[in-house]
Amino acid sequence: MKILVLNAGSSSHKVSLYQLGENLPDDPPPPLWEAKIDWHDHIGVDAVEQLVTTLWRGKSPVLRSSDDIDMVGHRIVHGGRQYEEPVRITPAVKAGIAGVSAFAPLHNRGELEVIDVIEKLFGDIPQIAVFDTGFHRSIPPAAAVYPGPYEWFTEGIRRYGFHGINHQYCAGRAARLLKRDLKTLRLITCHLGNGCSLAAIRGGHSIDTTMGFTPLEGLMMGTRSGSIDPGILPYLLRRGRLQPEEIDDVLNRKSGLLGISGLSSDMRDVLAAIKQGHSRARLAFDIYVHRLQAGIGAMAAALGGIDALVFTAGVGENRRNRCVRSGAVARTSSISCSRQRAGNTSHWLR
Structure with a gap:
């Protein structure tokens, strides 16, 4: 076939x-x-x-x-x-x-x-x-329901999560490479591409993730802001700095690495600019890694510790992006994860 x-x-x-x-x-x-x-x-x-x-x-x-x-x-x-x-x-x-x-x-x-x-x-x-949302159907209500009016939830406004096809595949692949039963593992899968998300996976089931109602929530991405204070938007609207019809475009297409660096949504371009002394490229990278570290910490807390950290997608797997992976695991000693294992996972998954 x-x-x-x-x-x-x-x-x-x-x-x-x-x-x-x-x-x-x-x-x-x-x-x-x-x-x-x-x-x-x-x-x-x-x-x-x-x-x-x-x-x-x-x-x-x-x-x-x-x-x-x-x-x-x-x-x-x-x-x-x-x-x-x-x-x-x-x-x-x-x-x-x-x-x-x-x-x-x-x-x-x-x-x-x-x-x-x-x-x-x-x-x-x-x-x-x-x-992509299907794998995250196992996320419990405490992680899936937004703390707004309950009517939001009944109307379908909830955290769905994304990149589920890849998160599910990488969890299974990691278990086979580790020669462990997936049902016994606590994994954090890091999908780092133009869009970025993390998933906390226990026993093969997603129990939390960084994306939510839309693929805009969570980590800093190529052109997407990730999570920001919602109060920023009414503030900009009241001051006439932003029109309602512009919100989607600004947050989805003009933010993230592109918005901060002013150069590119591609991590490779950002890293090249850092070598040339570009200060905004450095800031974009630092924010990206800071948000990634915070997300990994949150997923580890949901799991109660982790057995392996898995990197996938363009930024996560590319050898030229080792500094992203090393930055992500710089503080993993506090959550009981081997730095060497985390740093090499992208190689394992090929």
Whole structure:
């Protein structure tokens, strides 16, 4: 069976083709083909269509035709309260995903557009939606409910958590590499990419995470602020420094590493600027690491100690970002975690 997998992120779109037999392996096999598009203002969903069709129309096709693909899987960032398990995509499912698009403005709408592209190219081929929020359904109410009016919770305003597909995979992979039963482990998985989140995982189940109702909460990210004092927003609105329609854009696209450094949302660019003596790049890095340390401490407290610290995604795994990992674990002696083990986890997960 050939399965095409589409992973829409906030800064890129990854497409991979897999060949699977009847028995599913613990770890995914190497893809038959993979490609990636980095999002820019002038690149839209049409680029995904062009990329997918190169599978059978390109200079070096890997398929005879689109009929060779049996199924398409999509990573969907927000499933809301309705979707926790993978589902086959139908018009009703698409409507449900659209209904929570406001909760994940950088993701869900684009993912729906890609689903439409696949329908255009492949007709009624089975499409499966896998939700990033699903893994965090085990988070207890004390961690999931915001301390505002209780009516918020009854209306679906709660902490959902994100990056769940990757957090779940990394927990299982870490257990196998450590040769431990996942049910016995207390893990903190650190997904550090353009979007960043931590998850506290006990016995294979998420019990807390840093992202919440939207992927904006929590750690400092590439272009997202992470958690800030909510009082800042009405203050800026009252002073005319910010218009209501600008809030989403400022917090999701003009903050984080980009907002503080004034240079880039890419950690590699920030680190290069630090070497050139750029003070705002240094400040951006210091805030990033401080917030990361604080988040790890909070997750460790939820777990009552940790057995391993796992790093994943672009910033977490890149060898050039060792200073991020070393900064993150600089104070782990107080939470009983081996610095050497934490520092090498990204290598283990490859």
